[in-house]
Amino acid sequence: MSTTMKPIWASLALVALAACSQPSTTDATSEGSAGSEAAAPGAAEAQTFTVLVGGTEIGALEIRPSESGYGIEYEYRNNGRGPTVTETIELDAQGLPTSWSIAGASTFGNPIDESFAYVDSEARWTDSTGSDQAIPDGDAFYVPQDASPYWLAIAARALMDRDDMTIAALPGGELRLSEVDELTVSNGETSRDVTAYGLSGTSENPTYFLMDDRAFFGVISPGFAILEAGYEGEDERLRGLAAGYGASRFAEIQSRVAHDYDGPVRIRNVRVFDPATLSLGEPVSVVVEGDRIAAIEALDVATRAGETEIDGAGGSLIPGLFEMHAHMGETSAFLNIAAGVTSVRDMGNNNAVLDELISRIEAGEVAGPRVHRSGFIEGQSPFSSNNGILVSSEAEAVAAVETYAASGDFIQVKIYNSMTPEWVPAIIEAAHANGLRVAGHVPAFTNANTMIAAGYDEMTHINQVMLGWVLEQGEDTRSLLRLTALRRLPGLDLDSEPVQATIRTMAENGVAIDPTYAIHEALLLSRNGEVSPGVVDYIDHMPVDTQRSARSAWADIATPEDDANYRGAFDQITETLRMMREAGIFIVPGTDLGGSFAHHRELELYQNIGMTPAEIIAWGSHGMAEYLGVDDELGTIAPGMLADFFLVPGDPTVDFKDIKTIALVAADGTFYYPTEIYPEFGIQPFTDVPAVSQPR
Secondary structure, X not given: OOOOOOOOOHHHOOOOOXXXXXXXXXXXXOOOOOOHHHHOOXXXXXXXXXXEEOOEEEEEEEEEEOOOEEEEEEEEOEOOEOOEEEEEEEEOOOOOEEEXXXXXXXXXXXXXXXXXXXXXXXXXXXXXXXXXXXXXXXXXXXXXXXXXXXXXXXHHHHHXXXXXXXXXXXXXXEEEEEEEEEEEEEOOOOEEEEXXXXXXXXXXXXXXXXXXXXXXXXXXXXXXXXEEOOOHHHHHHHHHHHHHXXXXXXXXXXXXXXXXXXXXXXXXXXXXXXXXXXXXXXXXXXXXXXXXXXXXXXXXXXXXXXXXXXXXXXXXXXXXEXXXXXXXXHHHHHHHHHOOEEEEEEOOOOHHHHHHHXXXXXXXXXXXXXXXXXXXXXXXXXXXXXXXXXXXXXXXXXXXXXXXXXXXXXXXXXXXXXXXXXXXXXXXXXXXXXXXXXXXXXXXOOOHHHHHHHOOOEEEOHHXXXXXXXXXXXXXXXXXXXXXXXXXXXXXXXXXXXXXXXXXXXXXXXXXXXXXXXXXXXXXXXXXXXXXXXXXXXXXXXOHHHHHHOOOOOEOOOOXXXXXXXXXXXXXXXXXXXXXXXXXOOEOOOOOOOOOHHHHHHHHHHHHHOOXXXXXXXXXXXXXXXXXXXXXXXXXXXXXXXXXXXXXXXXXXXXXXXXXXXXXXXXXXXXXXXXXXXXXXXXXXXXXXXXXXXXX
């Protein structure tokens, strides 16, 4: 269950992981209304586009112009999953949608049956969140929830015709188009000039895409691209340019929100959390010099000349948290810092992209946590996840381990679904010989018991362990089955010998579990039209598209029986985690959801298995520092330790929800105020900025 490859446009903002079959499309050559000339691009537009991830072709986008709009087919498969979308769109004389129908299946298989239409002057739409309507005050553009990325081109043409390149959006917000770059592309025979644009206004970040005059050319991001067929050779270069566009944006934000004060910084009147005693101390002042905590002093010690003073207002100062199942990108790097997550363990990525991001974080160009890296190793198959290093033999798998070990940048390797099970012992032997730990999924056609016996140090995802108790021999977990088969869990007797034997063996062999509890909650408990339980405390602060996604199911829950079984599966997961904890199995908290707000929820959920708020805070900070072997510098607020901590106005040792509203974060001695960061991502802040007094 990996969210590494995630499309960046708002209509596909839900984690990119799967799809099913679709109904046939309506032929898009029927008679249409006036306005087709305004809707059509000025330059000849291609009809076939290639979807690529990390340079690997994984699907296609097909465009069929009609007299008054478009018919569209869109599908890709990465990691055995991806969306399937069919669209029919009608446009008016201004190029604005007058009707839009979208059918198919989303990433995890939730059926898509979305529609939009104007009835007289009233806009009406139905998506996975339900139905709504509005009478716009002037022109408005409907932003689809589950469309193909071709909607960007339709929006761009409408916005190009407006002086300010801005238009009101439905269901809310506004769309803003900005020109980013002019560049030349080549298919090896001919060259063309295209323009890079950014579209923003309803989601956390701009989406970068390319137009040849008014003709669509493609969508680009650091790891994912959709390009006009024939131009696939430009993929790597264009993804690099997208990374540069993002880097420029984030560097500009960093220049305004990162505070590197001259001289020492005194945070006055805070109660410091002590992981050893699981308690907050009496009010004190914490003094930071450079990237280290210099002193903790009584309140009656006066602020010294040359010190910047920050008023902690009696709040709680908490050691920086560790998100232990990340797939880092620029946005998650920034938002993790704002959430007090100052360290992460990346569980698999595009290695070159992550190299560049870490370099920028370490240079202070962008905000981001300390990154502990896992070397992703996947077997070649039609279901491969196209990240890290893909291998097609045992020798290649062992060589991948050696490559990661030789770099010196990795703490472990991670084995994935398409790995041939018989190669795993050799991978583990090579990893351990090189001082690397081994974590991972359970490869298809085997089970957790076999991987534990082979020498795994840590199991990744609780479903990967539990599926071994409910799957039939030969069932293929490289597909959505590794998620949908969780419906079988309510019928499982957790006191049965197979279950207890696995738990007992994990405990005896010191095998840890990275459950990704929060993503299982999202998968199993999200429902169309309801706010997913994991986001209720903050969703009203988020951009429009994020709010829509939060009211959509992930899975295809077609019947009351499905509903009951998915809910029952989450209860079984909770009880299994309780048993694992009681058996002494070490649990590692991480989200696979980008961290940030989701990591607060990940930690909060462990109250379900009997952990107190104070235990969770100590475990999520100092406990993970110990697990990673960095507790000599991180995980505790004390003189000499690195200045990684955050300030919350309340007392999260009493009410864990208080940890979700953060006033200040120190990361490597740089100070951030989340209230300054969040508006840059379209998020409404949660607290005031603390009072800051400059040196006298």
